[in-house]
Amino acid sequence: MSNAELAEQNPVTKPRAGRPRSVESRRAIIQSAMHILQNDGYAALNIEAIAARAGVSKQTIYRWWSSAAFIVLEALLSDMPSQEGLVPDTGSLKGDLLELVRPTVRALSQRRGPVYKALIAEAQADPRFSEAFRTQLMAAHREIVRAVIARAQLRGETPFEVDADLAADLVYGPILYRLLNGHAELDETFAFDLIDAVVSALRYREAGTKRAAEAAE
Amino acid sequence: MSNAELAEQNPVTKPRAGRPRSVESRRAIIQSAMHILQNDGYAALNIEAIAARAGVSKQTIYRWWSSAAFIVLEALLSDMPSQEGLVPDTGSLKGDLLELVRPTVRALSQRRGPVYKALIAEAQADPRFSEAFRTQLMAAHREIVRAVIARAQLRGETPFEVDADLAADLVYGPILYRLLNGHAELDETFAFDLIDAVVSALRYREAGTKRAAEAAE
Amino acid sequence: MSNAELAEQNPVTKPRAGRPRSVESRRAIIQSAMHILQNDGYAALNIEAIAARAGVSKQTIYRWWSSAAFIVLEALLSDMPSQEGLVPDTGSLKGDLLELVRPTVRALSQRRGPVYKALIAEAQADPRFSEAFRTQLMAAHREIVRAVIARAQLRGETPFEVDADLAADLVYGPILYRLLNGHAELDETFAFDLIDAVVSALRYREAGTKRAAEAAE
């Protein structure tokens, strides 16, 4: 939400002079971008096509976004608040992680898949977008894992200090890998097996901290 | 390896009619592509630039490759044979995996990083390249993990049947995730911690098979 | 005169939306095309060269013209108005025709020669251009002959009905033939002899109408 930040900086909206931004255009642009991405694919997603389909001039798009990827990112962030709430407490680490990963995997194997693939691809070529994608979208996902881990430690489920960053890598890395590489399905079984492995790694790792400690010397 | 297939069809090379393919051009194209990718970045990697730097016509490139990504893939595969040999047997699963992951992580944090990022990005937009990348490059990496796991099972290091596919996901997924998302460094410590976690998951997972069995019912 | 038509549709120029066409670009393109044609020849006249010399993008050329020949045609038509006025009345058919043909022959033996050769060559390969060339340029030339003939008939110089179309063929045909085939010079003597022959044919033909009448039966 590129200029929403500015708006949020001044909660008392200071109305600037001139014609205000058209909300219809903004909505049409975002919908147009998502429609093209999901129907014609990432390769067909360009500013001219978005503008044509939205009935909007290219200038209007460039005024508010610096690339098509930012439009898609904004579309994703607009959907987030609904699921923003943390994962419900199921009483166990494995249960919490399953509650988190199963919907994620399901969404990625359906509509969300192409969207994330496109954004990650774009991030490799555009450092500015990479930073936005990481801090605005990925960081939120990782934060949920962090909270779930913290909850597990409070419960005493993990016998030692757990690196929440590594935990997030262990959860999302394999998912991303399958999504991007396509060597296997993103299905329920995968979600179960993955969480099994992650929980095992977090609970039974005894040599880990030692090894890390040695490395730090 | 576009024309290697032909060569492999007839082990006794049957010389076809017409002027033979220029090996100098092939070499120049591959070197040109790698030079541009590593010096000017993925965004600067286009067919015209590769052709110009290689002193070659665009047509010659299009005759043998369908996109710049395939050239880079071929360059990578040309380098592979040197390290093609399996991981040396260190006597333990953890040692083997470290022997595998440490050089991988080191290479990706240096020259190989941008190359893999570019190829993975390209694969998201081009299904034909995605398939080639997966079967010719990624599959080879995964196969090494599979061999290491098999060795560990022969040693009796793992108390139960281990899913080698999931193991490969657990090893390469987090690496890829850090590479593409850039939220943390790809360093030695990460390699140690990752392998610790993976080994723990593979050795101490008792609930896993149960869970998978339940899902199969 | 590609967009002049639009202008003529609305004598009160109705300003359409969007950035208006650049008159500087149009002028630069036409001048560039004529310069290349007259200095480097027809073979060197291509869109890329015209665009480069005019400091203009290829797209801008393709937006308004469908080939280089149309640009040259427009250049010729832009020059026409100056000599658009009819041939001055010298008092005799022969005098009028000489007044018309001598400058034509002189121009074609100098700068205009290569230009017309190029356009006629192009017209043989492109029916769309052939039609434009015929109706916008050649028709104007033929119309002048028609007017001169009509004046001669008012004077009573021709004893019978004269076919103005045939007359134009007799005047321009041999000129074109010499220009394209290059078997003889396009000089003053040729102009005199040609007009002598044409006038003789128009004044002394007695058998013609008879023959034509017989053919009509």
Place this chain on the structure above:
Amino acid sequence: MSNAELAEQNPVTKPRAGRPRSVESRRAIIQSAMHILQNDGYAALNIEAIAARAGVSKQTIYRWWSSAAFIVLEALLSDMPSQEGLVPDTGSLKGDLLELVRPTVRALSQRRGPVYKALIAEAQADPRFSEAFRTQLMAAHREIVRAVIARAQLRGETPFEVDADLAADLVYGPILYRLLNGHAELDETFAFDLIDAVVSALRYREAGTKRAAEAAE
């Protein structure tokens, strides 16, 4: 017949060493060129297409001809001998000219039209071909007119010295003009009217020589 000249220089054919020229290839190339020209048009006539259709390598074409136009010219010259004989003596200038022009006009309005249009167009861009076309094909046509005129003067049909070059221009110029410009049909009526006009010009021109004489002063 590009290298036929060499052969004719040594009536005693000196057999050169090596494999002799393939007559099948020569025939196939010429037929292929004419087929493409008459079926797909001048724009489609290129060496690669001719070679492909003839089942011949490009090199073989380039060895014997310098452009597609020369192939077509050779095809035309191969057909000439059949009509090479002079126009039969009908007893009058007008009859002879009609005997000459009517078949010419008929052929040009049918199959021969596109062929001549193509060659004339090509001649405007290639001086080497222009010269060959003029001396090998056009000169033959003009020579026939010259012979007819000479016959008429022997009969005493023309009261004064006639410029046979101008006569040929008057005959072929308008025909060419209509062929290339396409402003009117090349039909029987046109042939009659044209010959009427030409004969009138040749028989009744009294001022012509005077005027030419004045110009010479």
Place this chain on the structure above:
DNA sequence: TAATAATCGAGACGGTACGTCACGTCTTGGA
């Protein structure tokens, strides 16, 4: 009630790269 200011659509502009076509040359093995 203007005047000012920012936005909007439309669409032309200079660019860059695309992927294709045909050119004329070359390098094979075979006739």
Place this chain on the structure above:
DNA sequence: TCCAAGACGTGACGTACCGTCTCGATTATTA
């Protein structure tokens, strides 16, 4: 010596999008 096959460097094609730039029109706040 010629032939077919076919790869090669060269150059132009016409197209697609890029991001920028006028235009007239619209819609707000400010004077």
